[in-house]
Amino acid sequence: MHERLSFHIKRDSVLHRLNPLTKLTLVLALIMVAFTSPWYWTPHLLFLFVIIPLSFIGKVFREFFFAATRLILPAAGFLFLMQAFFQPIGEHVIFKFYFLDITQESLMFAFKNAMRVIVMVSSFTLFLLTTHPSELMSDLTRRGLPGQFAYVIISTLQILPQIQSKSQTIISAQRSRGLDTEGNFFKRAGSLVPLVGPLVFGSLVEVEERAIAIEARGFTSKSIKTSLYEIADTSFEKIIRWGLIIIIILSIVLNIWL
Amino acid sequence: MKIEINDLRFTYPTGLEALQGISLTIEAGEQVAIVGQNGAGKTTLVRHFNGLLQPSSGSVLIGEWDTKKHSVAKLASRVGYVFQNPDEQLFSKDVGTEIRFGPRNLGYSKEKIDELVTRALSLTELSDKTDTNPYDLSPTWRKMAALASVIAMDTPIVIFDEPTTGQDAVNVARIANVIAELRKEGKTVITITHDIDFCAENFDRVIALSNGKILLDGSARDVLGQEEILAQTYVDPPQLTRLGKRLGLKETVRNQDEFLKALK
Known part of the structure; x- marks a missing residue:
């Protein structure tokens, strides 16, 4: 979506x-x-x-x-x-x-x-x-670009939309608890804390889990990798x-x- | 508080018709479980109850309030909604503050808030963890903290979105206990669940959704007895119910007690 x-x-x-x-x-x-x-x-x-x-x-x-x-x-x-x-x-x-x-x-x-x-x-x-960004990155990695560099680019592109949908869910959850996200500036600024907290914490956890998941699939392995896409x-x-x-x-x- | 849904239709901006004409009345104090395959429209439906989603057509009435005419923050005083993932709502530095957040938003007096928080803490068995940071709790206790933070709002209607997913037997029993207590207080409880045993043991009424439509709606006994129809939305009745059917028991049984009684 x-x-x-x-x-x-x-x-x-x-x-x-x-x-x-x-x-x-x-x-x-x-x-x-x-x-x-x-x-x-x-x-x-x-x-x-x-x-x-x-x-x-x-x-x-x-x-x-x-x-x-x-x-x-x-x-x-x-x-x-x-x-x-x-x-x-x-x-x-x-x-x-x-x-x-x-x-x-x-x-x-x-x-x-x-x-x-x-x-x-x-x-x-x-x-x-x-x-497509991943096409570019897999082509460049095949030509010797360090995988870590490609990962930074690709994961950023992937994580941002996820963060977007996650923040939507958090906003919904807090509004369900009576958080008023409308009103004057100070009221709105105050309502940021319940939104930013779970978002930052959740995103950090997600980044760590991603790192573990790709490492479990041999990301830093030195051997030559094959690519699914030609x-x-x-x-x-x-x-x-x-x-x-x-x-x-x-x-x-x-x-x-x- | 009565919930009245009239020919509710909802289409996502992507063009997906998630709800295709749902009409439904839930009386005050009913315990309702909503089941159905992934993508059947369960979450989409309950998100209409507190105005998070607005009908594309049709209407949702909470008491005499039309959800189109009231903000989510306002509807929060009537409908409490526990989201699936507690990590998407916990933000305070300790459990006590976290639980106060909802009732404070609703503008209750300090005494009432204290009372509601204490009650929610004891219901969820969190009383000894008031000063703990929610993120130092195990996932099961974080789930209870999220539950408590909504129960403390003392709303006549409480919605749980998959409360038992990823929970061990002890915690499932705790959640069942919370629901039983809410029933005693005369509150309406609506639960989305894939846990059919949990559904059979704790709910009087079961609504099965499939592709945005109501497939079955009735007493748990009637609905869980319709094995073939439930299969359309990939729901299996509880094992005991199916076993009872195979054994040729006259009544549809939902749990061990009923099963043993029917055998005698």
Whole structure:
């Protein structure tokens, strides 16, 4: 019932079927290019002609659009305003307000930076929308990522919805005992104690039990583990990844060199 | 206090139709057990009694109060509800304070609270553990502390959600004793249970739910005798009842006394 913590949308598309590492490399490449490219319009074009089409290929455009308008745009908009106002560059003043002034240059600069952030966040969003976290983690663990690290990520994603439903039960139990959760601020603050106590204590117990349960199944065993899930990885994808890595390296080199 | 349920329907936000038209009257002072397979709607039903859930359609009346028109905190003065897991409600640093919490919320006078707490402590045999931190108690005693904290609210209706799950025989007997005492005081007790022996030994009336509907509703004797119908909701009558049937006893027997009497 509470499976909505990860962004992942289960659909069948080319993007969903790609190996998680390929998608992750693609995201990194997009970000690197957007941030290091000397050409002004790079991030804008990447967004319009790579990321948006990819969201259609991944069949998640609706969700992507939703996340973009609700999450990414407000943040980028704020960044844009801040930089437009406070960048002390340029002479062509467009607008002046006390000590704040917007110049043509600062506007251009802010636009580019906001776009870079949009590329970064939106490409990650797309990645999360089309990749199940446990698929990503089991792929990375297979490639040598320490199991403990994967466990921290995965267990957090799993525990949070559980805590959510647990806190609902606790609230119900205490309201049944006449706890008034409505009313003024002080009354509400006072009613927190009976809610937080069992929640924190219960969650700690649960974390311990989880640790014991996975240890009972040989979590820290040094031997090589097999995986129940086969995660596809074609040689074609390997070539793509190498291509992307070359792009990443090139963009870094170019940036240092230029 | 009378409970009247009229064509109650409830659908969860996920679209699951948990209750599909339940009509039911529970008179004051009745001892009712609710049985049925997992997911039959038992908990969903009783959560309507104190307003934790609101009907999608139909109505629930507690006395003359419509649960739609009163808050859970208000309804708590009429319906006490002991949740399944005591760890989801215990928070105080000692048992005594924990038990005072409910009656204090209901705004009773200090003298009345003292009296109610003492009574609840002795009913649940916790009197010597008043100053213990609830989390230092064993799970069985934590369960009793949770029971006591609701009994102390002195509500005319008390609901137990699976009180005997994970409890040893001694503690099951203690819980049965608590229910017997509440009966003497004229309180309505409604219990959800999977423990069919416990159900047969302590309750006059049994309601069997299946897929959000009432499958059987009647005296424990009548309901527990309907082996084939109960099987639809994965409930087995007590072993003695089934044995009595196989032996061809005329009456449906529920416990050892009745069984022995029928044999003579």
